Amino acid sequence: MGAFWAAFLQYEFIQNAVLAGVLSSLACGVAGVYVVVKRITFISGGIAHAVLGGIGVAYYFGRDPLVGAVVTALCSAVLLGLINLTARQHEDIIIGALWAVGMAVGVIFMALTPGYNVDLMSFLFGNILMVTKPVLWALFLLDLAILLVVAVFYRQFLLVCYDEEYARLRGLPVKALYILLLALIALTVVILIKVVGLIMVIALLTLPAAVAGLFAHNLHRMMLLATVLSFLFILSGLVFSYQLNLPSGAIIVVMASVGYLGALAWRRFLPSARRRAAF
Amino acid sequence: MTMGKAIELHQVSFAFEGRPVLEEINLTVGVGDFLAVVGPNGGGKTTLLRLLMGSLEPRQGVIRIFNQPPRKARRFIGYVPQQTVLDRDFPVSALEVVLMGRLAPNSFFPRYRREDYAEAYAAMRAVGVEDLAGIRFGDLSGGQKQRTLIARALAGRPQLLLLDEPTASVDPVVAEDIYKLLAQLNREVTIVLVSHDLGYIASHFRQAVYLNRRLSPYHPGESGSGPFPGWSSGKTSATSAARGGQ
Numbered sequence: 174m175g176a177f178w179a180a181f182l183q184y185e186f187i188q189n190a191v192l193a194g195v196l197s198s199l200a201c202g203v204a205g206v207y208v209v210v211k212r213i214t215f216i217s218g219g220i221a222h223a224v225l226g227g228i229g230v231a232y233y234f235g236r237d238p239l240v241g242a243v244v245t246a247l248c249s250a251v252l253l254g255l256i257n258l259t260a261r262q263h264e265d266i267i268i269g270a271l272w273a274v275g276m277a278v279g280v281i282f283m284a285l286t287p288g289y290n291v292d293l294m295s296f297l298f299g300n301i302l303m304v305t306k307p308v309l310w311a312l313f314l315l316d317l318a319i320l321l322v323v324a325v326f327y328r329q330f331l332l333v334c335y336d337e338e339y340a341r342l343r344g345l346p347v348k349a350l351y352i353l354l355l356a357l358i359a360l361t362v363v364i365l366i367k368v369v370g371l372i373m374v375i376a377l378l379t380l381p382a383a384v385a386g387l388f389a390h391n392l393h394r395m396m397l398l399a400t401v402l403s404f405l406f407i408l409s410g411l412v413f414s415y416q417l418n419l420p421s422g423a424i425i426v427v428m429a430s431v432g433y434l435g436a437l438a439w440r441r442f443l444p445s446a447r448r449r450a451a452f
Numbered sequence: 453m454t455m456g457k458a459i460e461l462h463q464v465s466f467a468f469e470g471r472p473v474l475e476e477i478n479l480t481v482g483v484g485d486f487l488a489v490v491g492p493n494g495g496g497k498t499t500l501l502r503l504l505m506g507s508l509e510p511r512q513g514v515i516r517i518f519n520q521p522p523r524k525a526r527r528f529i530g531y532v533p534q535q536t537v538l539d540r541d542f543p544v545s546a547l548e549v550v551l552m553g554r555l556a557p558n559s560f561f562p563r564y565r566r567e568d569y570a571e572a573y574a575a576m577r578a579v580g581v582e583d584l585a586g587i588r589f590g591d592l593s594g595g596q597k598q599r600t601l602i603a604r605a606l607a608g609r610p611q612l613l614l615l616d617e618p619t620a621s622v623d624p625v626v627a628e629d630i631y632k633l634l635a636q637l638n639r640e641v642t643i644v645l646v647s648h649d650l651g652y653i654a655s656h657f658r659q660a661v662y663l664n665r666r667l668s669p670y671h672p673g674e675s676g677s678g679p680f681p682g683w684s685s686g687k688t689s690a691t692s693a694a695r696g697g698q
Contacts, residue, residue, distance in 0.1 A: 210542055327562040332552050335542055341507050342531050343555050343608075386543060390588045393562065395543050 177412045186302055187411075190421075193304040194407035196312040197368045197377075200319050202400025204361035205382035206392060207354055211334045214379055216253050216355065219268040221362045221374040223249040223275030228296055229282030238292070239311055242366065245275070246359035254352035299370030299422035301411065308367060315360050322357055330354055331392055368407065369422040380429040381406060384436040406432055456483040457519070458612050458642040459504065464513030466499055473499045477513070477667050483611075486638045488653045488660035489646040495664040497646035501614050504644070505529055517612065525612075530605030530641070532615040535597045540590040546600045547585035550576055553607030568607075575606040579633060595626035602633070613637065615645040619652065631656055 181187045208217050224242045231241025249271060256267050283293055295303060304312075323330065332340040333350045340347050358378075365374045381402040382395065389395035410425030417424070459481035466474040474496045481487050491497055502508045503515060506522030517525035530553070553575070554568040564572075576582040579599040584592060592600060598618060605613055618634070619627035634643055646663075647653055653660050653670075662670035 210539070212539075324562070325560045328555055328559050328564075329557075331544070331548070332555055335544060335549075336533065336538060336552070338502070338505075338507060338533060338537075339531060339552060339604075340555075342505050342526055342529060343552070344526055344557050345555070346557065386541065389543050391543050391545055391548060 177415050180415065186304075187415075189304045189306070189309060190301045190411055191408065192309055193301050193312060193368060194404060194411065196309065196316050197364050198381075198400050198404035198407060199316050200312075200361040200364045201377050201403045202381060202385075202398075203319060203323050203396050204358045205378045205403070206385065206396045206399055207330065207334060208358060208378050209382040209386055210392070210395075211354070213355075213358075214375060215265065215268055216257070217358050217362060217378055218375045219253060219272045219275075220246055220249045220355070220359045221366070221371045222272040224359075224362060224366065224371055225279030225296060226275035226277075226282075227279075229279035229286075232292075233282040233286045238296070239308070239363070242363045243315075243360065246363050247356055249275070250355035250359040251352055254348070254355045258348050258351065295370070296366060297370050297372050298420060299366060299368050299373065301368045301407070301421050301425075304367055312364050312367065315364050319357050319360055322353065326350065326353065327393070369425055373422055373426045376426040376429050377403060377406070380433045384433050387436050387440050402432065403429075457481070458483045458485065458517065459644065460514075460516040460519075462514045464503065464510045464515060466496075466503060466508065466510050468499075472665060474503075474510075474663075475666050477663075479661065479667060481642060481644060483642055484638070486635070486643045486657075487645075488657045489644065489663050490650050490653045490660055490670055491646075491648065491663035493648050495648075497648070497663055498616055500663065501531070501616055501644075501646060504614060505531060527608070528611045530608055530610030530613045532598070532601045532605050532613070532618060534617045535594065535601060535621050538589070538597075542590060544589050545585065546581060546587050546589050546592060546596075547572060547576070549589050549600055550585075550604045550607050553604040571609070572603070572607045575603040576600070578606060578637075579603045594622040595629065598622060598626075598630055599633070602630075602637075606637070611641055613641045613643045615643070617647055617649075618645055619647065619649065627652065 177187075181191065208214055224245050227241035227243075227245025227248075228238045229241075230245075231238045253264075253268060253271070256264055260267075280293075329340070329345055329350055332343065332345060333347055333354070337347055340350075361378065362371070362374050365377050369377050382399040384402055385395045385398035389398050406429040407425050410428040411421055413419070413428070414421040414424040457480055459479065461477050461479040464474060464477040465472065477500070489497055489500065499508065503510055504517060504522060506526055515522050518528055550572040551564055551568060554564060554571060573582060573585075576585065579602050581596060581599045581603060584596055584600065589597065589600065598621070602613075602615075602618075613634075615634070618630055622630065634645070637643065660670045662668050
């Protein structure tokens with residue numbers, strides 16, 4: 174930890190990495206809670222992998238891959254939202270197809286792009302140590318958008334996630350809210366790709382929220398706890414990856430998994446924590 | 453509020469993926485009635501409720517709730533789903549569940565108004581769960597969950613209460629309490645409940661209707677005899693049927 178702290182004070186790229194960790198924790202703590210309580214991990218995984226298609230196409234046309242990622246993520250969210258609401262019996266197959274086709278399109282367009290693409294690896298596995306100032310600003314704006322939408326629609330999202338039928342009876346626009354929620358998750362996926370890469374996005378999106386769900390008794394506390402936990406996982410992952418000289422994305426995911434297993438064990442051996450949880 | 457019709461169904465049919473679920477349903481429920489709809493699982497009971505709430509559109513026929521199409525009458529309806537459709541692990545307190553009954557499409561930002569809290573607490577007191585406000589919904593017992601869901605429906609000040617299998621997840625003693633509570637609530641609201649528990653309805657409702665794709669009168673007095681013989685379809689006036697409670 175001492176060595177990391179010294180490096181943190183000395184190098185701007187480590188300061189940027191920690192700042193990126195804070196910004197992505199906010200998004201993944203908030204959006205991850207919806208992924209966990211609505212049980213839409215597979216949908217989120219589909220969006221994450223489809224995003225590679227947009228990144229590849231953006232590369233080919235010489236555009237910013239982040240823009241390609243955002244556009245594809247939002248399109249996938251709308252598409253999957255509509256499928257969930259109209260053709261639910263085929264949903265898992267369509268998600269699987271989108272998952273694979275997105276990656277295939279991405280790989281093809283990257284192969285078509287002239288020159289050697291070192292960036293493919295960073296999108297697949299992430300590299301929080303390569304985050305630049307403009308990317309930090311982009312993460313900040315995405316965060317702001319996510320938090321604002323969740324603040325405005327907090328109660329409506331709660332009802333749609335908990336009891337769709339009752340939401341309809343109360344006159345809520347259930348379809349629009351569900352698609353909006355998927356759009357938020359899609360934006361979060363884009364943010365997290367910078368940190369852990371799209372293959373490991375699902376771990377960071379679900380594990381902190383799942384741990385928080387073991388202890389929190391309502392949604393906003395779960396979000397708060399999940400945000401703090403994500404940051405702890407990302408920070409400890411950074412520290413270990415720095416000291417062991419191993420890829421940061423993978424170490425962060427290992428940290429989150431250890432945290433989840435630890436929390437499960439804690440709950441298993443302290444069953445009274447269930448009812449008497451302080452949080 | 454004595455005369456008038458709460459529910460009118462005229463020749464209503466509904467099919468799901470080409471398979472008929474409900475056929476030629478005619479039903480009238482008067483304001484203040486307490487109607488039990490019994491029938492086997494898969495007989496279309498939940499579909500009927502969803503049609504009444506406007507979540508589904510009938511393929512044929514006309515539905516009127518307080519003389520309005522169901523979608524426009526939603527604000528008059530309180531609905532109590534089967535508690536098994538709700539995720540046990542969902543992090544939500546009993547009070548938050550009840551407050552959902554106050555939610556409207558323009559409910560932005562996380563905070564409810566003071567009057568919403570007042571209505572929610574009043575509804576919880578009315579069904580005897582005011583002490584459970586802070587408990588996680590998933591940790592409540594079956595009977596407490598049922599009462600909390602009834603409180604949620606009441607918090608919206610409904611004129612019509614729809615219940616889906618209100619006693620399916622509770623033991624007989626608690627079921628008895630729930631029916632007493634409903635009979636008491638029936639002094640102010642019209643109630644329609646669906647249940648597959650024919651035996652229970654037989655011993656507690658003088659009359660009810662039997663739904664198995666088609667609707668027929670049910671005479672619980674002849675317990676176990678099933679639907680009235682010779683009935684095909686036609687007008688079932690619930691005004692003359694099924695006064696609630698004991």
